[in-house]
Amino acid sequence: MFTKVNCKTINRIGKNSHAVVIGAGMSGLLASRVLLEHFDCETIIERDRLPQQPETRRGVPQANHVHTLLLQGQQILEQLFPGIEAELTTGGAPSVDWSSEYYFLNVWGWASLSPSDLITRSCSRNFLECLVRKRLSSYTNLKFITATQVRGLVSDESNSKITGVQISSHKESEEQLAADLVVDASGRNSLLPKWLEKIGYQAPRQTVINSFGGYSTCWYEVPENYQADWKGIVVATKPPQDKRGGFLCLVEGNRWAATAIGTAKDYPPTDQDGFMEFLRSLRTPLIYEAIKDARPISPVYGYRRMENSWNHYEKLSKLPEGLIAIGDAVCAFNPHYGQGMTVSALGALTLDLCLREQLQRSPDSLRGLTKRFQSKLAKRLKNPWLMTTSEDCRWETTKGRQMNILTKLMHGYMDQILLLSVKDAKIYKKFLEVVLMVKAPQSLFAPNILAKVLMHSLDSSTVPQQTK
Numbered sequence: 001m002f003t004k005v006n007c008k009t010i011n012r013i014g015k016n017s018h019a020v021v022i023g024a025g026m027s028g029l030l031a032s033r034v035l036l037e038h039f040d041c042e043t044i045i046e047r048d049r050l051p052q053q054p055e056t057r058r059g060v061p062q063a064n065h066v067h068t069l070l071l072q073g074q075q076i077l078e079q080l081f082p083g084i085e086a087e088l089t090t091g092g093a094p095s096v097d098w099s100s101e102y103y104f105l106n107v108w109g110w111a112s113l114s115p116s117d118l119i120t121r122s123c124s125r126n127f128l129e130c131l132v133r134k135r136l137s138s139y140t141n142l143k144f145i146t147a148t149q150v151r152g153l154v155s156d157e158s159n160s161k162i163t164g165v166q167i168s169s170h171k172e173s174e175e176q177l178a179a180d181l182v183v184d185a186s187g188r189n190s191l192l193p194k195w196l197e198k199i200g201y202q203a204p205r206q207t208v209i210n211s212f213g214g215y216s217t218c219w220y221e222v223p224e225n226y227q228a229d230w231k232g233i234v235v236a237t238k239p240p241q242d243k244r245g246g247f248l249c250l251v252e253g254n255r256w257a258a259t260a261i262g263t264a265k266d267y268p269p270t271d272q273d274g275f276m277e278f279l280r281s282l283r284t285p286l287i288y289e290a291i292k293d294a295r296p297i298s299p300v301y302g303y304r305r306m307e308n309s310w311n312h313y314e315k316l317s318k319l320p321e322g323l324i325a326i327g328d329a330v331c332a333f334n335p336h337y338g339q340g341m342t343v344s345a346l347g348a349l350t351l352d353l354c355l356r357e358q359l360q361r362s363p364d365s366l367r368g369l370t371k372r373f374q375s376k377l378a379k380r381l382k383n384p385w386l387m388t389t390s391e392d393c394r395w396e397t398t399k400g401r402q403m404n405i406l407t408k409l410m411h412g413y414m415d416q417i418l419l420l421s422v423k424d425a426k427i428y429k430k431f432l433e434v435v436l437m438v439k440a441p442q443s444l445f446a447p448n449i450l451a452k453v454l455m456h457s458l459d460s461s462t463v464p465q466q467t468k
């Protein structure tokens with residue numbers, strides 16, 4: 001059976017144009033918002049039933065863990081959904097000044113704090129995703145088809161163009177949904193490489209860099225009258241010896257999400273006692289001290305699929321027209337740096353840009369869009385990829401580790417930045433701007449910072465005692 005979605009004709013990308021998005025995770029939702037500007041109508045296909053309230057669902061198990069929306073991600077979300085920041089606030093998401101309200105224990109000591117405008121709303125992934133979904137559901141030309149799985153691509157006779165997807169809500173029944181553009185946003189476990197092979201294309205080469213990390217997270221009710229001058233605590237791991245770290249953050253509903261982080265296979269336990277013991281064993285027991293008398297309101301959730309993996313669609317010499325891959329389906333990161341949703345937002349903006357260019361090049365066709373988009377997206381992925389993987393490469397046991405002279409220089413330079421961050425609040429702020437993705441890593445090489453780093457590294461007497 002071939003279902004043709006009935007669209008109102010506005011004539012943007014062609015007449016009666018229809019885009020299909022696979023997956024209602026953050027990248028699917030954000031891409032959908034952008035597609036609404038360019039297509040007459042749109043369908044999001046999601047294999048889960050989507051809850052009305054903020055709840056974890058099967059397809060996004062990582063939502064049980066801390067999900068930080070970086071400043072750049074927040075800015076893009078506000079651009080796509082004006083007023084969403086205010087809605088987060090109304091929903092109880094506290095505002096957090098990263099440079100004064102997060103305690104950060106880096107490898108050298110506690111970072112030097114001072115107030116700044118690096119402020120984000122701190123919320124759970126479930127709350128954020130639910131808000132975005134609600135915003136999208138107000139568009140009458142956008143339809144969600146839920147509890148339905150995409151099982152493959154439909155292509156034209158020559159397999160040069162994707163013309164739709166095969167979907168099924170039950171194992172036995174399968175139908176096809178026609179589309180002018182198919183966007184794969186089905187996440188880390190995307191089957192797109194296999195679907196492409198099935199219609200005669202090569203699967204993309206994949207780069208995997210795995211430091212074998214794991215999270216265990218438990219949610220707590222913040223005790224009544226709890227007083228602290230922080231809203232979050234970050235305890236970084238310390239290669240090569242200390243594989244353990246932790247994260248505590250205040251989110252909506254007066255809750256804390258406490259995460260134990262293990263690297264190089266030092267996986268944190270998922271039983272309550274083991275979890276607490278792990279947090280107590282960190283270089284500082286501050287997170288443990290905060291939560292030890294708080295009431296847990298969830299089990300301890302574990303997660304171990306943390307590798308960085310990049311499907312290089314941009315390197316394929318041939319790709320069918322009418323197809324885009326986005327989000328974790330292209331590049332998934334070790335979540336240590338909290339980049340995933342922000343990179344999804346960047347992907348959505350890149351798609352918008354490419355579609356605008358497309359309209360100028362050839363208003364009635366999507367020819368060339370696939371290759372242009374995947375290549376532009378790859379350029380945007382370079383910096384976040386470099387940041388995460390270069391840190392993961394500090395562990396000798398990291399699979400796919402590439403240690404060249406550049407990585408070693410980067411490590412040395414970043415060590416100096418972290419060391420300076422302990423004494424110099426201005427440098428710490430510069431570092432945070434990069435972490436929050438509002439500045440490129442290259443900004444840390446600005447002449448004034450470079451000069452400080454060089455002077456500091458020449459004066460060995462300024463190196464403080466490392467914490468434990």
Ligand SMILES: Cc1cc2nc3c(=O)[nH]c(=O)nc-3n(C[C@H](O)[C@H](O)[C@H](O)COP(=O)(O)OP(=O)(O)OC[C@H]3O[C@@H](n4cnc5c(N)ncnc54)[C@H](O)[C@@H]3O)c2cc1C
Nearest residue numbers: 023025026027047059062067068150187327328335340341
């Ligand atoms: C433990 C952990 C912690 C993280 N912490 C952070 C953080 O702090 N900050 C941050 O920004 N990012 C974080 N991330 C990353 C973040 O979750 C993702 O990068 C981000 O959600 C974008 O993912 P996505 O939408 O591409 O894929 P997903 O979120 O995985 O969504 C994919 C969707 O596609 C659906 N789907 C899959 N296959 C099909 C199919 N065949 N048919 C129909 N539907 C399908 C799934 O059900 C799901 O809804 C974390 C990740 C993990 C694992």
